[in-house]
Amino acid sequence: MGGERGWLMAEEDFWLEYVDACGEPHGGPLEVMWPTRFEAAGQVRGFPSYRGQRNFPGWYWAATGGDLVGYESWVELGHLMRLDAEPDVVAVASQPFRLSWRYGDRARRTRHTPDYFVRRRDGTAVVLDVRPDDRIEPDDAAKFAATAAACARVGWGFERVGILDPVLAANLRWLSGYRHPRVRREPVADALQAVFAEPQGLLAGAREVGDPIATLPVLFHLLWRRVLAADLGGELLAGATRVHLVPAVAKEVGGDAGASAAAVAG
Known part of the structure; x- marks a missing residue:
């Protein structure tokens, strides 16, 4: 130099x-x-x-x-x-x-x-x-x-x-497929937030809300938007990956969120 x-x-x-x-x-x-x-x-x-x-x-x-x-x-x-x-x-x-x-x-x-x-x-x-x-x-x-x-x-x-961590890059590449705002559907999004207010496995939480075919895309969108969080740099996303509601979002979840989850599941 x-x-x-x-x-x-x-x-x-x-x-x-x-x-x-x-x-x-x-x-x-x-x-x-x-x-x-x-x-x-x-x-x-x-x-x-x-x-x-x-x-x-x-x-x-x-x-x-x-x-x-x-x-x-x-x-x-x-x-x-x-x-x-x-x-x-x-x-x-x-x-x-x-x-x-x-x-x-x-x-x-x-x-x-x-x-x-x-x-x-x-x-x-x-x-x-x-x-x-x-x-x-x-x-x-x-x-x-x-x-x-x-x-x-x-x-x-x-x-x-420099080069992004390969695990983080792979997870972001997967989640980016669900980044468009149209993927978010209500009341599924509200129900997922209520379910993951208590940390649990990705697939178990999706099933609690409804058919995973319908709920997983919304879940992935919420992970992309950082409404829900997981350790994206630690391991590749899988059914057992622990997912939780982001604390800042948790404060905004109303008391009727649980009712939304029950309504979707029903």
């Missing part, structure tokens, strides 16, 4: 470019551009496609925001699903902007396009770069460090993440 502080620069040296939802390009100093709603911007660059390509780009329909979000690899897709399932995330944008800066007295500007811009429910933002630990070269590390410094200057968080 040419020294721990070799990438530091004056704030006005950070330059940011993005493309709005209509495809129009914009650019300017970071301190001028940062208030932009990048979660609603277009991709500043496209994904290449060619014969023999080793990565797998594509589009993912995010329940958060109800829009398509791009990914360039299975690793990115795993984190995209993780973000989509987090209750405090309200929007995710892929390739949201291009950041450039100069190292010291170099005439040529260094450029970097982060993978994702994440907007949280409280209005804060996180910029995300996805790169496996064993694929980070010195130049990559320097770019991530400079991007982190730029984010810190405008109050954004920055994360560089």
Whole structure:
């Protein structure tokens, strides 16, 4: 990196470019551009496609925001699903902007396009770069460090993440099939919340509410939405997996929830 502080620069040296939802390009100093709603911007660059390509780009329909979000690899897709399932995330944008800066007295500007811009429910933002630990070269590390410094200057968080835990990734991939809001059906959802107010096995609770063919999709949707919880990183979901109502949700469950469970079961 040419020294721990070799990438530091004056704030006005950070330059940011993005493309709005209509495809129009914009650019300017970071301190001028940062208030932009990048979660609603277009991709500043496209994904290449060619014969023999080793990565797998594509589009993912995010329940958060109800829009398509791009990914360039299975690793990115795993984190995209993780973000989509987090209750405090309200929007995710892929390739949201291009950041450039100069190292010291170099005439040529260094450029970097982060993978994702994440907007949280409280209005804060996180910029995300996805790169496996064993694929980070010195130049990559320097770019991530400079991007982190730029984010810190405008109050954004920055994360560089690697390969998602394979068990968590597999469970999220399964649950993502039930992420669409149409999967939730009442009063089945209310009944499941009442049943899992006391932790128990996934399949046993589903059967207590009704026919598993009808209740399991709703149960999986509630797990995706974090209304119900299980140890998604510990083991693959199975009939015996312990499921419980999320404490914050439990406070909202009314006293007639038990009656809803009995009505569905009946």
